[in-house]
Amino acid sequence: MNLILFGPPGAGKGTQAKRLAERHSLIQLSTGEMLRAAVAAGTGLGRKAKANMDAGELVPDDLMIALISARIDAPDCAEGFIFDGFPRTVAQAEALDAMLVEKGLSVDSVIAMEVDDEALIERLTGRFSCAECGAGYHVTLQRPSVDGVCDRCGGKRFDRRADDNAETVRSRLLAYRRQTAPLLPYYRAKGTLQTVDGMAPIEDVTRQIESVLA
Secondary structure: OEEEEEOOOOOOHHHHHHHHHHHHOOEEEEHHHHHHHHHHHOOHHHHHHHHHHHOOOOOOHHHHHHHHHHHHOOHHHOOOEEEEOOOOOHHHHHHHHHHHHHOOOOOOEEEEEEOOHHHHHHHHHOEEEEOOOOOEEEOOOEOOOEOOEOOOOOOOOEEOOOOOOHHHHHHHHHHHHHHHOOHHHHHHHOOOEEEEEOOOOHHHHHHHHHHHHO
């Protein structure tokens, strides 16, 4: 089973990808991790990628596809994989499809997690966590049982992510919309696109995705 999971920042895409990987013995593929691994290993592809990165350039699509091709040839990908953060453009999607066809493979399902932008902004800007143990909370959705005291460790210091402010979150959502806007019709035309309610509770989102894959 080979999947692509789309979802804006804060929608829980990473959580769902991890669950899918564990339930279906899939490998979660991150192009960023692939690049770092190839550069660290000093492979031919890694050296080429490093040259682009050192020059402040984007890694060319053909090089990214070559990295992905080499990665999915590894034995641990035999049961399938989940693409996380790729493709980002229609050209990348077309190149990915062509590479998979050469291997006798295909993308089985493309799952888009739909969200309400304003509700997601409220969700993200209200997040905070315990500075001692990292336990997560929310100003309205999940406060500590005793204000100012972490339920898990009893800590009294809390942190907020610097980028969890309305302006930054709106900017990240806009970038996501612009990026995925052309991709969704591309996969819809291929008959592989399915959508789920990304604003539902985590367990409900998981059930929706499993229903799509059933």
